[in-house]
Amino acid sequence: MSHPATHPRPARRGRLFRIAAAAVVLLAVAGYLVAQYVSGGPGAPRCTVGSGDGDxxxxxxxxxxxxxxxxxxxxxxxxxxxxxxxxxxxxxxxxxxxxxxxxxxxxxxxxxxxxxxxxxxxxxxxxxxxxxxxxxxxxxxxxxxxxxxxxxxxxxxxxxxxxxxxxxxxxxxxxxxxxxTGRSPASLTCTVAKDAHPGDPARVRAELTRAFGAGVAPDKGDGREVTIPVHSPARAGANADGGAEQRGWALAHWAVAHAATLRVEQVAYAGHTWNVSGSHKGWRTDSGTASDTSTGSAGDAAQSGAFGQVRITLAG
Structure with a gap:
């Protein structure tokens, strides 16, 4: 008596389905990890403004x-x-x-x-x-x-x-x-993508001058760094009340907000640093710990020269 042949197709199909599903999961994980590397941290590019009150x-x-x-x-x-x-x-x-x-x-x-x-x-x-x-x-x-x-x-x-x-x-x-306006220090941060293309220092200087006026006077500097001397605003108005410190934070926050367009890699000011590779962590102090919204007393800052300049480093 002959017996019908067995066909392992359902089992084979099940294995193929599991393999395909595993491949999809691996691809999704790989895509997620690539996105984290490119953006500098979790989630899509974004910016956040905070206050000392938690808003x-x-x-x-x-x-x-x-x-x-x-x-x-x-x-x-x-x-x-x-x-x-x-x-x-x-x-x-x-x-x-x-x-x-x-x-x-x-x-x-x-x-x-x-x-x-x-x-x-x-x-x-x-x-x-x-x-x-x-x-x-x-x-x-x-x-x-x-x-x-x-x-x-x-x-x-x-x-x-x-x-x-x-x-x-x-x-x-x-x-x-x-x-x-710089009244709230280290309060704006952006998580943006790393850029493989180099930034253009001349473009950064031009955009700074267009937005802040000729008095901003960024130094020409060398290579991919743009240095901005920080002085109290020359024009009268409420924004002048904060002096050089407030002016410096206005410039620093401007640079972070323009990081994606101008290919900014790092902004440093008053003992704080924002870097695109760790941008999801926000501003960091020189000691490497997350910064709060305080930069210490103006007297201490002036003594150390911390409010002397904003340094913008571009992708190279």
Whole structure:
């Protein structure tokens, strides 16, 4: 009597399925590890602003870069911190701090300014430095704006159909202002990807000068390092009250916020260092321990020369 042949296909298929599943898992793990290596830490590229009270605000590198530009332009014009907060809250509402090419009718850019309403040409409005400068110019023309509720001051400039919408952004804008004007030290950090392409020191110097004005005077330096001497702001305004220390942190935070675009590898200031390879850990002190938001007394800093310069090292 003949017996039917056995067919081990189900078992074979089961093994093949398990092998395929294991391969998928391995590929996923490998992809995750590569992402961690490239980004410098867990998760996607991101920026975080914190306060001594534990409040935090998370944003993308693109948003952080635009916010830092808005703050730097205000600082360069001697505008008080209240003006920077108004500008940041306005941009958060109008564009989400993204330099967008669309909007209601012909509105464009960070502040959704309209060429047809005399804000400038399309190219000008799409330049964050110009757009921020134009906003501050019109804000400065509003008598007593710094004493007004934020919604009222913003509306005087924007003429929005929904003026109350600016109010919900005031807490986040206040947090950003404290960091980006340098009043809150070591409070902005970004986790960004390592870049295999070298940074361009000339471009960094040009962007610094565009945002902060000619008085920023970065040293030419050698190789891939840009050094910025730190002096008290020359122009009057509330931002001058913090002196050189606050000025230095404004420059340092600007560099971190622009790290992805300008291929910044490291920023060092006042005994603290931010490095792209460990950017998920934030600012580190020279001793290698995580920094808090304090840099010690101004007298100690001046004695050690810690507030003398901001050093920006680019990818090489």
């Amino acid at each position: 935090t605000y998370k944003l993308s590198p693109e948003q952080a870069e635009n916010a830092a530009t808005i703050s730097a332009v205000g600082t360069s014009r001697g505008m008080p911190e209240r003006a920077v907060t108004i500008a940041l809250a306005t941009a958060l509402q109008e564009s989400g701090l993204r330099n967008i090419t669309r909007g209601d009718r012909d509105s464009l850019g960070l502040f959704q300014q309209r060429p047809s309403q005399g804000w400038g040409t399309v190219d000008q409005i799409m330049d964050p430095v110009y757009a921020a400068g134009k906003f501050y110019q019109r804000l400065a023309e509003v008598p007593g704006y710094s004493r007004m509720p934020l919604t009222v001051a913003a509306q005087k400039v924007q003429r929005s159909g929904f003026p109350q919408a600016y109010a919900k952004h005031e807490p986040d804008a206040t947090l950003l202002t404290a960091a980006l």
